[in-house]
């Protein structure tokens with residue numbers, strides 16, 4: 093492992109969404125499938141061992157809502173007499189530090205878990221949280237992906253089915269209202285976006301919106317074409333988030349600094365649209381993927397957005413795939 097990769101892995105926590113780009117960044121070239129597979133295996137172990145050590149930072153937001161940073165995707169927590177509710181489960185190796193962070197928010201037991209989508213860095217902790225007493229709610233496609241083996245082509249990686257306790261037992265198709273701890277949560281399906289199972293969770297009483305991985309704050313996102321994601325779906329979801337938010341809404345992104353706002357979200361949407369246009373123009377001219385990457389269609393954005401594990405070349409590939 094190069095220093096650069098180690099540094100970027102440890103800088104902002106860990107995310108399986110980043111394996112493909114990490115292999116590219118480490119070698120400067122795409123690897124053969126078997127090399128990528130070996131790298132991915134190595135990185136899964138790294139993600140787990142890294143999460144085992146990473147500190148969990150607690151950000152208190154509004155009312156009884158907080159966000160935990162440091163275990164894969166950002167985890168929202170609602171406390172109260174009906175028991176704690178979590179939005180996303182983080183990575184299992186963080187369990188002791190998540191338990192500690194949750195205890196710092198009060199002694200209510202863990203009773204409710206909502207998954208924003210099926211990815212490992214958002215649902216790996218499902219099993220232990222269910223063991224603690226959490227009922228799991230998600231979109232029906234999230235249950236489908238967790239219940240069966242999944243191949244993610246852009247990671248060249250196969251995920252086994254999740255254990256029975258990790259599978260959501262309550263699912264919905266388009267909308268769901270959840271009333272718990274005196275709060276009303278509005279859950280909404282985006283349609284195919286980052287995957288085909290993404291939902292937003294709005295804490296309506298305190299104007300907080302958890303977007304899952306439809307929004308990465310100030311970093312290029314992963315897009316999972318293998319389970320229904322696309323650049324156009326990602327842009328549609330960003331538009332839906334802009335419509336759902338006002339200037340006073342606190343926005344929790346799937347990745348990146350966990351306390352965000354509509355202005356930063358607008359920058360994200362504008363970045364997606366501009367790069368999509370640049371890449372589409374090059375592809376329409378008949379340029380290959382390698383030629384498109386070489387033309388640097390993301391150049392104007394890289395200084396800000398390209399500093400995480402989805403690097404400019406990998407993000408260009410993800411956009412190229414969908415235009």
Ligand SMILES: [Zn+2]
Nearest residue numbers: 109211286305
């Ligand atoms: Zn994801």
